[in-house]
Amino acid sequence: MTLFSPIALTLSLALSVTLVLIIISTPVAWWLAHGRWAGKEVVGALVTLPLVLPPTVLGFYLLLALGPNGPGGWIAGFWGARTLAFSFGGLMIGAGVASLPFMVQPLRNAFAAIEAEVLEAADTLGASARQRFFRVVLPLAAPGYLVGGIMAFAHTMGEFGVVLMIGGNIPGETKVLSIAIYDFVERLQWERAHLLAGGMVVFAFLVIFSMLMINRRATAPRDSALI
Secondary structure, eight states: OOSHHHHHHHHHHHHHHHHHHHHHHHHHHHHHHHOOOTTHHHHHHHHHGGGTSOHHHHHHHHHHHHSTTSHHHHHHGGGTOSOSTTSHHHHHHHHHHHHHHHHHHHHHHHHHTSOHHHHHHHHHTTOOHHHHIIIIIHHHTHHHHHHHHHHHHHHHHHOOHHHHHHHOOOTTTTOOHHHHHHHHHHTTOHHHHHHHHHHHHHHHHHHHHHHHHHHHHHHHHHHHHHO
């Protein structure tokens, strides 16, 4: 097995999941930040659940949902398949659910930090809902999108338990980096395992460094104003 295949597959999965999560998380995070329904924290808890739920437990229930006897089997029947599990599409769903809180929470915090007066001023100036989002909300929430995107991408890159449960170990289709490292260790191919694991260590360091720099830039104007 070449090293390029799991790297390319993992990058493709992480990028696809991140883009989908940006679309899905935007309305969810906005509603959680500004919705007035008393039970919204129940939804917030469900969204955050993957953070504390063991990946094997989450993967087990996703496997049932994506399998032949679950909704995934019914959906897969439209193109003649029996299941969404053990496929790239299944990996996207599983990794998306596991990474959802990493995108929603930063966006929720960013949306909640936008003062109501700013939105009211945009309404007073005659801005439509679309203009208000793209010209006011989006620029102000840009750090949240950046943090959420990086965190969701990084978490998907390193996900193991969920992708193993619903994707297995199919070369070229579901064998992502974390599975490849595990496979190399089982085969005692230490050099290849070191190479991939070392690359993930460097990647993790860059992610953490990026988060620190983003937070530093986000708080710098506030600090300078206090001085």
